[in-house]
Amino acid sequence: MTRTPRTAQTAKPTGARRLTSGHFGRTLAIQAFLMLLLVAFLAPVVWAILSSLKPANDIIRAPLVFDPSSFSLDNYTAMFEDVPIVRGFGNTGVVLVFKGAITMFFAPLAAYGFAKYDFRGKNAIFGMVLITLMLPTIVLIIPLLLEMKTLGWVNTYQGLILVGAIDAFAIFWMRQVISSVPDELLDAARVDGCSEFGIYWRVIVPIIRPALAGLAVLTIMNIYNDFVWPVVIASSDQRATLQVVLSTLAQNITGNRIGADYATVTGELLAASSVALIPLLILFVLLQRHFINGILAGSVKG
């Protein structure tokens, strides 16, 4: 509190300096730089979506020209014929619902156990969470694949859903959030005859709802975008997730449309990529605050 008057004093000279022309030029330069960066960050996505709505031949003949009068959905019609993208969406949807539900239910519950109870072996078990966090994915891929073969889980939903379910980071993050809930609230609920799970469900969950929203968004994003494990475990057409389908687009298109030229392939490729981008883009626009909270929390896991 003692520094408030100092801040007020020092603010004056800085404010006065803002009026000089040099400062104006700098503000302009900063805005120009950031605007350029913004265009660079958005251009590929915008270009792909707009191009996918052009006739295929125009995409390669004039990649930088957008003529609203030549608007066409032909790339989409052809793409839905050639690429099993609907099945990809279906598989991703199934994984999203089950894996998402498992993480959203069990991770905060485990976090509650770690945050609010003392029990024998707690540190050792929490150590498991930390190990899972730090272990690079690549070490586990080959032995996991073999384990899946033994279990008969290759190209199955079980394999896609259970491996990596109950995300360790989710536990780590929710534990921090739940720790800040006052113990008095829990004790009061206990006096009222609440069961231990009842405390979690009726006291903890309502309080941590904002963090849960961030976790939900982060979980959806991670599962929807996941690629390395799905491409190893579910490369069959029957169980390929959306990302796996997308990764072999060119093969799919040329395989189903004999003699497809480069323009056709490109048009369908952009249509498929746009279809995959748009759900997340909409979700992001609607829930950007939760996205940024989730990503920010996700970034400090080290």
Next chain:
Amino acid sequence: MARPRAAPYVFVAPFVAIFLAFSVYPLVFTARLSLTNWRGVGDPMWVGWDNYAYLLTNDRFWSSLWNSAVLWVLIVPVQLVVGVIVAVLLNSAKLQLRGMYRVAFIVPFVMPLVAVAQIWVVLFDEGYGAVNSLLGSVGLPNVGWLTTGTWAKPTLALLFLWKTTGFIVIIMLSGLQSIDSVLYESASLDGASWSRQLRSITVPLIRRTIMFVVVLQTLAVFQMFAEPFVVTQGGPYSSTTTAGYFLYNHINRADLGTGAANSLLLVVLVMALSLMFVRMLRVEDGS
């Protein structure tokens, strides 16, 4: 107040079960597997350290590490510089459109990598891509972005930078928020320039955040897989066969013993690199 003893065990049990089944078991298995020759069928044949010896004397193993190292050099320093500068700019309360920039910069990070990689293939096509078309409109010649050994790595690095720099900016911003603004105010009173403030206040005070970013991105670059898988299939002439992609090739060829050995070598390498960066920044802390 007495709390039931069984409850916490019940709460953490599902996690422990999954951890034992899908982390501990495979981890133990991978170490044993790396000492055998196994193609996924029949009995694994014990070969001792042969897989390691094979990899360590194999040119393609080393060149996969080299490719990842080059990508690291192309990515991490650029990302640190851009990340810090953009975060500092966005951290100023006086900046107009601040919220819009923050949201727009994170868009690439949210998008699915595979879809974006496919867009990269089209954008950077040598004959028909938008990038060469743009260069052509100002009179520059076509560049074989994905077809020449010179340009394939920078093009992949650009994809990686495009995808994750917004995320790094957000991390840096959270680091900056812990710096007391009084420091900057007294520094400007003393006549310290903007770049001087950046060097003497900002960077030293977010050293921990920078260190975290370096470790995070080192892990990510050496495991890079989807980018070469979709965009270049490791080519041209294996110039984009990264450490992560090389590892995947063992799975593809069902050469599982070698793959297990390769993954353990890679983990030791990234752990060692991470530790080295942490040390380097610690030493500077002491001075």
